[in-house]
Amino acid sequence: MDYKKLADLLFPDVKITLEDLEKRYPERKLPEGAIVTRFAPSPTGFLHIGSVFTCLVADNFAKKSNGVFILRIEDTDQNRKIQDGVKLIIQGLNRYHINFDEGVDENGKDYGDYGTYTQSQRKPIYMAMAKYLVSIGKAYPCFCDEETSQRDKAIQEANKELIGYYGSYAHCRDLTLEEVEANLKAGKKFAIRLRCESNADHKIIVEDAIRGTLKLSDNFNDVVILKRDFLPPYNFAHACDDHFMRVNLVIRGDEYIPSIAEHLQIFKALGFEPIKYAHVAPMQKMEGNSKRKISKRKDPEANVTFYLEEGYPVDGVREYLMNVANSNFEEWRKQNQDADIDDFVVTTEKMSKSGALFDLPKLNDVSKNVISKFDAQKVYDLCLEWAEQYDKPFAEILKANKDYAIKVFSIERGTQKPRKDIAKWNETKGAFGYFFKDLFNPKSVDEYEFNFEKFDRETIKKVIEKYIGVYQQEAENSVWFGKIKELGVEFGFANDMKVYKANPQDYVGHYGDVASILRVAITTKANTPDLFQICTLLGYDEVVSRLKKAVELL
Ligand code: GLU
Ligand code: ZN
Numbered sequence: 302m303d304y305k306k307l308a309d310l311l312f313p314d315v316k317i318t319l320e321d322l323e324k325r326y327p328e329r330k331l332p333e334g335a336i337v338t339r340f341a342p343s344p345t346g347f348l349h350i351g352s353v354f355t356c357l358v359a360d361n362f363a364k365k366s367n368g369v370f371i372l373r374i375e376d377t378d379q380n381r382k383i384q385d386g387v388k389l390i391i392q393g394l395n396r397y398h399i400n401f402d403e404g405v406d407e408n409g410k411d412y413g414d415y416g417t418y419t420q421s422q423r424k425p426i427y428m429a430m431a432k433y434l435v436s437i438g439k440a441y442p443c444f445c446d447e448e449t450s451q452r453d454k455a456i457q458e459a460n461k462e463l464i465g466y467y468g469s470y471a472h473c474r475d476l477t478l479e480e481v482e483a484n485l486k487a488g489k490k491f492a493i494r495l496r497c498e499s500n501a502d503h504k505i506i507v508e509d510a511i512r513g514t515l516k517l518s519d520n521f522n523d524v525v526i527l528k529r530d531f532l533p534p535y536n537f538a539h540a541c542d543d544h545f546m547r548v549n550l551v552i553r554g555d556e557y558i559p560s561i562a563e564h565l566q567i568f569k570a571l572g573f574e575p576i577k578y579a580h581v582a583p584m585q586k587m588e589g590n591s592k593r594k595i596s597k598r599k600d601p602e603a604n605v606t607f608y609l610e611e612g613y614p615v616d617g618v619r620e621y622l623m624n625v626a627n628s629n630f631e632e633w634r635k636q637n638q639d640a641d642i643d644d645f646v647v648t649t650e651k652m653s654k655s656g657a658l659f660d661l662p663k664l665n666d667v668s669k670n671v672i673s674k675f676d677a678q679k680v681y682d683l684c685l686e687w688a689e690q691y692d693k694p695f696a697e698i699l700k701a702n703k704d705y706a707i708k709v710f711s712i713e714r715g716t717q718k719p720r721k722d723i724a725k726w727n728e729t730k731g732a733f734g735y736f737f738k739d740l741f742n743p744k745s746v747d748e749y750e751f752n753f754e755k756f757d758r759e760t761i762k763k764v765i766e767k768y769i770g771v772y773q774q775e776a777e778n779s780v781w782f783g784k785i786k787e788l789g790v791e792f793g794f795a796n797d798m799k800v801y802k803a804n805p806q807d808y809v810g811h812y813g814d815v816a817s818i819l820r821v822a823i824t825t826k827a828n829t830p831d832l833f834q835i836c837t838l839l840g841y842d843e844v845v846s847r848l849k850k851a852v853e854l855l
Pocket of ligand 1: 340341375554
C-alpha cells in the first residue's frame, strides 16, 4: 500500500508537515527541572473548586521551578460551550491570583509563543498530524457509519466480547487504495483511526507523579483520532497540543487514568516522547461516615461562586486549599506564621492519592485565622467589597460610618491573640452589627443572650438600673471596671474573686457576672470583644439608651 498516496488522497489540501510543526514549536530553553504544565478547561463557564485547587498546585510547580503555566481552552466539543465561558473561568481563576504565563485572555486573544491556545483554532495542526500518521501507515480512514458501530456493539455484547473497533470488527483497517477512492467518490465521510499494535492481554506500567506505579491494561482498540468533522477527540488533541506546547507534566483529573494506554499509543505512533502524568483524584467530602466526590450537581460548594457569595476571602480559601494539597503545609505554616503562602513549595509526593478531603468547618477555621491577621482597613475594604455585591444595605451603613467601622474592626486586632470572630464576610453583620445604631434594634428580651438560668429577670433589671445611675464615660479601663466591681455588692454579688470562690453559696454571683449582664444589655450578646472599648466607641448616649432599652424589654 502506498500510504503517502493514501494520505494525499484523504487530505489533498493539507500541506503542513511534522517538520514544520517541530520547527514552529521548538523545545523550550528552560533551566533544568523547569516544569511546563497547563490547565485545560472546557469553556463551560463553570469553575469547580477542584479546578482552582489543581491550578494552585500547577501554578506552584511552574513558579517554583521557573517553568511555564499555560491556559489552553478545550472547546472541540461545541455542545459544552457557553457564551462567555472562557471569560468566566479566567475571571474566576484571577480572583484566586492564578495567572498564566501563556494562554488566552478574557477576550479569547492569545499570548505566548506556542499558540494558538484554543483547540478549535488548531484544526490545521490536528489535520496535519493525522495526515502524517496516515502517510506512515499508522492511521487509516474509517468510513463506517453510526449504524455499523451500533450493530457491532450489539453483536459484541451478545457474544460477551470486548466492545470496540478491532480484529474482524475493524472493517476499514485494510481497505485498498481503490476502495478508499471509491468511497471518497461516493461522497462518503470518514474519520481517522489509529492502527493499534497491541492487544487486551498486554499490560503497561506507568509512573504517575501522584499515584506512583500504575499497571494498566493496554489499549486494543483502533481509536478515532480525528472525527468526521476533522476535529480531534480528547486523546489526539492532548497528544498534539501537549507535545507542541512542550508541556512536560500533564496534571489532570484521574478519570483519564483508564485512557493512559491509548494516549501513550498515540504518542508512540507520532514519534513523540511520552510526557509525565500527575493524576489528581477528585476532591472528596464526608457524607455520614463515608467519603464521596464533591458533586457539581449536589454540592453548592463545588462552584467557586459559592465562596464569593458567602464572602470567604480569597486568602482564606487559598490557605485552606494549600492545607488540602499537601499534608506538610500545616506544619510549615506553624513554622512560618507570617510567610507569604507563595513561599510554600507544593510537592506531588505529599498529595493525596485517593482524593483530598474538603470540609467546610476546617475551611472556616483556616479562614478565621487568616482574617484575624488582616488589619482593620483590609477587613473594612474586603467586607465592603463583598457587601456591595451581596448586602447593599450593609454596604451603605459601612460607607456612611467608614472611620467608625474601621475602629470597630480594630478592636483586639493586631494583638498577640487577635479575635477570630468571622470566617467570611456574611458573618460580619452578625458579629459586629450591634456596633451600628442602624442595625441595633432588639424588639424583645428573647433577642438578648441573658443567662436566665443563673439570674432572674428582677436581679438583671436591678443591676442594669443601678448602672444607668452611675454610668459615666470613663477614660480609664481600670476606673470603669472598678465601678462594675462594686456595682453588684448591694445585690449580693462578690467584688473579690478569691472571697467568692471560698464561699460561693454566700453570694448571688461575682463581679464577672455583673459585667456579663451589662455586656448583654449593651450588645445583646454574651460573647463580645472588650466591653470597655465597645462602650467607648458607642459613646455615652448610646450606651445609656441601650441600657434603658434593656430594662424596658425585661
Ligand atoms: N478539557 C479537559 C477537561 O475539562 C482537560 C483534561 C486535561 O487536563 O488534559 O477535563
Ligand atoms: Zn470503518
